[in-house]
Amino acid sequence: MSATIAELLAIRLNEALANTDFSSGLPEGFVARVEQAQNRQFGDYQSNAAMVLAKQVKRNPREVAAAIIESFEGGEVSEKPEIAGPGFINFRLQTGFLEGRLGGLLDDEEKLGVSPSGTPQTIVADFSAPNVAKPMHVGHIRSTIIGDSLTRIASFLGHHVISDNHIGDWGTQFGMILWGWKHLLNEDALEADPIPELLRIYREVNAKTKEDEALRDECKNELVKLQGGDAGNLAIWERCIALSRIGLQKIYDRLDVKFDLWLGESFYNDRLAPLVDSLLAADIAEESEGAICVFFPNEKQLADKPALIRKSDGGFLYATTDLATIDYRIEELKADAVWYVVGAPQQLHFDQIFRIAKRRGQNAELEFIPFGSILGKDRKMLRTRSGDTVQLADVLEEAVERALKIVEEKNPEFSPGEKKEIAEIIGIGSVKYAELSQFRMTDYIFDWDTMLALKGNTAPYLINAYVRTRAIFRKLGSDFEPGGTITFTADAEKDLALKLAQFAEIVPAVLSDFRPNTLATYLYELATTYHRFWEACPVLKEEGAVRETRLALCEVTGRVLRCGLGLLGIKTTEKM
RNA sequence: GCACUCAUAGUAAAAUGGAUAUUACGUCGGCCUCCGGAGCCGAAGGUCCAGGUUCGAUUCCUGGUGAGUGUACCA
Structure with a gap:
C-alpha cells in the first residue's frame, strides 16, 4: 500500500482546485491539505483550504468551498464532501473504500500500511548515556525510553539507525572512585554485587571531600595520573567500566533496549587536542583568560555566553568531547542526522556546539530532543547528589x-x-x-x-x-x-x-x-x-x-x- | 542581569492556527441468561492576566504574573 487516505483525498482535492474558475489566482505553490477530522460528527477527514484561500481569491470561504466541491471527484474513495461552519470541507469515506483498505491491511502483515520514508537517512541516536560507576536513577528513564522508541520508529520507517550509548566513562568522578577503590574498597562486596559497592565508595569519598581539602587534591591527583596513562589507575578504570557495564546491561535487558555502539567519552580522548588546534587554526576558537573559547558575537542570545573547549590548565571539557563526537559520527559513521535525547537543562550546551558545527561547514541535521524533569514531591529536581534518589x-x-x-x-x-x-x-x-x-x-x-x-x-x-x-x-x-x-x-x-x-x-x-x-x-x-x-x-x-x-x-x-x-x-x- | 522551558477541571495529562477544548484518576449513576468486567454507557467540573496578528488563538507575537532550568574553566 502506498498513499494514505489523507494523501488520496488531498490529491483529489488539489485536482478539484485546479479546475475551479479561480485556479489562476492561487498563490504560488499552494497545496491544499487534508487532515483527520477533529471531531467525527463532522466526517472522517476535513480540509480548511477554502478558508485559507478566501482572502487570496477575494471571495467568501463558503463560496470557495462550494466551487471546489463542484469539481471534486470522490470516485471510490469519498462521498460528496459537505461544507460546514465557516467553510470547512468535510469528507466521508465510501464504505466500499474502507472495506478495501482493511483488505489491504490484511495483506501487509509487516508494515500495516506504513510506507517507508521517501528520504531514508543514516541516523545516529544518542540516548541514555549514564555515568559509569553510578547506578541509573529514575531520571535516566526518560532519555532511555524516549530514545529507544524513536529509534524503533525510525528503523520501522526504513532509516538506517545507529544507537550509540555515549556513556560518561572519563569524567572528574573517576578521581574520587580511584581514591575510594584504593582506600575503601570491600572486594567481597564488589564480587557479590559491584554496582552498590561502587556507589558506596563514590558516596563516601564524595562526602569526605566536602570537608577535607587535602583529600580533594589527592583525588585530583589520581585523575591526573589516570589521564596521564598510569598503568595501575588505567587497570582499575578498565575493571570499573567492565563491572559497570554488566550492571547497566541487566537494566537494558530488562527494558529490552539495545545499543549498536557504546562509544563513551574516553573513546574520543586522543581526538580532543587536534580538534582544538584545528578550531584555533580556522579562527573559530580563540584564547581568553588563559582558556580556549568559542564566542558567538553575531548571535544575540549567545553574545555573552562563550563555549569553553580547553581549560587554562590544558584540560578538555564537555563541549570538546561532544564536538569530537560530532566529527566521528559524521565522518566515520556517515550520519545524515544525529539525534540527542537529553534533558532540557542542556539546551545552551547543544545550542553552542551545533552552531560551532555549522560554522565548521558540517551540515548533518543535528537535533536536540529535550525532555522535562522528573520532580520530587517538593517540585524540585530529583538529583543524584541529594542522596535519596530513586534507582x-x-x-x-x-x-x-x-x-x-x-x-x-x-x-x-x-x-x-x-x-x-x-x-x-x-x-x-x-x-x-x-x-x-x-x-x-x-x-x-x-x-x-x-x-x-x-x-x-x-x-x-x-x-x-x-x-x-x-x-x-x-x-x-x-x-x-x-x-x-x-x-x-x-x-x-x-x-x-x-x-x-x-x-x-x-x-x-x-x-x-x-x-x-x-x-x-x-x-x-x-x-x-x-x-x-x-x-x-x-x-x-x-x-x-x-x-x-x-x-x-x-x-x-x-x-x-x-x-x-x-x-x-x-x-x-x-x-x- | 541575560537566555531557555513551562502555565489547561480537585489531581495528572492531550490538543504541532480550526468547528461545541479531548482523556484518565477521583466523585456520582447505570450495564454480565452475551466471544475475557484489567471492559462498556452516562453525569458534574476548564485554557494565569492584558493587549495584538488572523475569517478563526490553548496554540503565533508583545507586555505582565508565577514556577523551573541554564549562564568561563563539572559532565
Missing part, C-alpha cells in the same frame, strides 16, 4: 511486583512461570507507557501510583485490548484465515476500520517533532474503538461474511496493537 532498577522491580500481585488476583489458575512472565510484560510496559504517553517536555512529579497505575489510559488497558483480539481466535480454535469476504454492516466496524487505516498516517508523524505520545494516544484510541466494537458486534455468534469481516477486524486490530506497542518498546502477551 531505576528499584522502579522496575516495584513495577513488576505490583503487576504480579494483580495477575495473581485475576488469574490464580496460571502457572507461576506464566504469572511471572506476564507480570514482567505488564510492569515494564506500564513504566514505559507512563513515560511515552505524555509530551516529553512536560515536567512531572514522580509518583509510584502514577507510574505504575494499572487502570485507565495505561499499558495494561492496551495490552488487554490485544489479549481480547487473541481470545477470539483461542475460542475459535484456529488462527485467522485470509480470503474471507469483507462487508461492513455496523458503524462500529467502519469506525474501527478507519482507525486501523490511520496507523499509516500516525507513525511517520511521530518523527516530525519527535513525539511518541502521539502514537501512544492513537493506540489508546484504537483500543477504545476496539472495545466499543467488541461490545456492539458479536463475532463468533455470526455466520458467513459478517463473521469473516469481524474476524478480519480482530486480526488487524491485534496486529496493529502489537506492532504499535512494539514501536513504543512495549511487549504484548497472549493472555493476562
Whole structure:
C-alpha cells in the first residue's frame, strides 16, 4: 500500500482546485491539505483550504468551498464532501473504500500500511548515556525510553539507525572512585554485587571531600595520573567500566533496549587536542583568560555566553568531547542526522556546539530532543547528589511486583512461570507507557501510583485490548484465515476500520517533532474503538461474511496493537 | 542581569492556527441468561492576566504574573 487516505483525498482535492474558475489566482505553490477530522460528527477527514484561500481569491470561504466541491471527484474513495461552519470541507469515506483498505491491511502483515520514508537517512541516536560507576536513577528513564522508541520508529520507517550509548566513562568522578577503590574498597562486596559497592565508595569519598581539602587534591591527583596513562589507575578504570557495564546491561535487558555502539567519552580522548588546534587554526576558537573559547558575537542570545573547549590548565571539557563526537559520527559513521535525547537543562550546551558545527561547514541535521524533569514531591529536581534518589532498577522491580500481585488476583489458575512472565510484560510496559504517553517536555512529579497505575489510559488497558483480539481466535480454535469476504454492516466496524487505516498516517508523524505520545494516544484510541466494537458486534455468534469481516477486524486490530506497542518498546502477551 | 522551558477541571495529562477544548484518576449513576468486567454507557467540573496578528488563538507575537532550568574553566 502506498498513499494514505489523507494523501488520496488531498490529491483529489488539489485536482478539484485546479479546475475551479479561480485556479489562476492561487498563490504560488499552494497545496491544499487534508487532515483527520477533529471531531467525527463532522466526517472522517476535513480540509480548511477554502478558508485559507478566501482572502487570496477575494471571495467568501463558503463560496470557495462550494466551487471546489463542484469539481471534486470522490470516485471510490469519498462521498460528496459537505461544507460546514465557516467553510470547512468535510469528507466521508465510501464504505466500499474502507472495506478495501482493511483488505489491504490484511495483506501487509509487516508494515500495516506504513510506507517507508521517501528520504531514508543514516541516523545516529544518542540516548541514555549514564555515568559509569553510578547506578541509573529514575531520571535516566526518560532519555532511555524516549530514545529507544524513536529509534524503533525510525528503523520501522526504513532509516538506517545507529544507537550509540555515549556513556560518561572519563569524567572528574573517576578521581574520587580511584581514591575510594584504593582506600575503601570491600572486594567481597564488589564480587557479590559491584554496582552498590561502587556507589558506596563514590558516596563516601564524595562526602569526605566536602570537608577535607587535602583529600580533594589527592583525588585530583589520581585523575591526573589516570589521564596521564598510569598503568595501575588505567587497570582499575578498565575493571570499573567492565563491572559497570554488566550492571547497566541487566537494566537494558530488562527494558529490552539495545545499543549498536557504546562509544563513551574516553573513546574520543586522543581526538580532543587536534580538534582544538584545528578550531584555533580556522579562527573559530580563540584564547581568553588563559582558556580556549568559542564566542558567538553575531548571535544575540549567545553574545555573552562563550563555549569553553580547553581549560587554562590544558584540560578538555564537555563541549570538546561532544564536538569530537560530532566529527566521528559524521565522518566515520556517515550520519545524515544525529539525534540527542537529553534533558532540557542542556539546551545552551547543544545550542553552542551545533552552531560551532555549522560554522565548521558540517551540515548533518543535528537535533536536540529535550525532555522535562522528573520532580520530587517538593517540585524540585530529583538529583543524584541529594542522596535519596530513586534507582531505576528499584522502579522496575516495584513495577513488576505490583503487576504480579494483580495477575495473581485475576488469574490464580496460571502457572507461576506464566504469572511471572506476564507480570514482567505488564510492569515494564506500564513504566514505559507512563513515560511515552505524555509530551516529553512536560515536567512531572514522580509518583509510584502514577507510574505504575494499572487502570485507565495505561499499558495494561492496551495490552488487554490485544489479549481480547487473541481470545477470539483461542475460542475459535484456529488462527485467522485470509480470503474471507469483507462487508461492513455496523458503524462500529467502519469506525474501527478507519482507525486501523490511520496507523499509516500516525507513525511517520511521530518523527516530525519527535513525539511518541502521539502514537501512544492513537493506540489508546484504537483500543477504545476496539472495545466499543467488541461490545456492539458479536463475532463468533455470526455466520458467513459478517463473521469473516469481524474476524478480519480482530486480526488487524491485534496486529496493529502489537506492532504499535512494539514501536513504543512495549511487549504484548497472549493472555493476562 | 541575560537566555531557555513551562502555565489547561480537585489531581495528572492531550490538543504541532480550526468547528461545541479531548482523556484518565477521583466523585456520582447505570450495564454480565452475551466471544475475557484489567471492559462498556452516562453525569458534574476548564485554557494565569492584558493587549495584538488572523475569517478563526490553548496554540503565533508583545507586555505582565508565577514556577523551573541554564549562564568561563563539572559532565
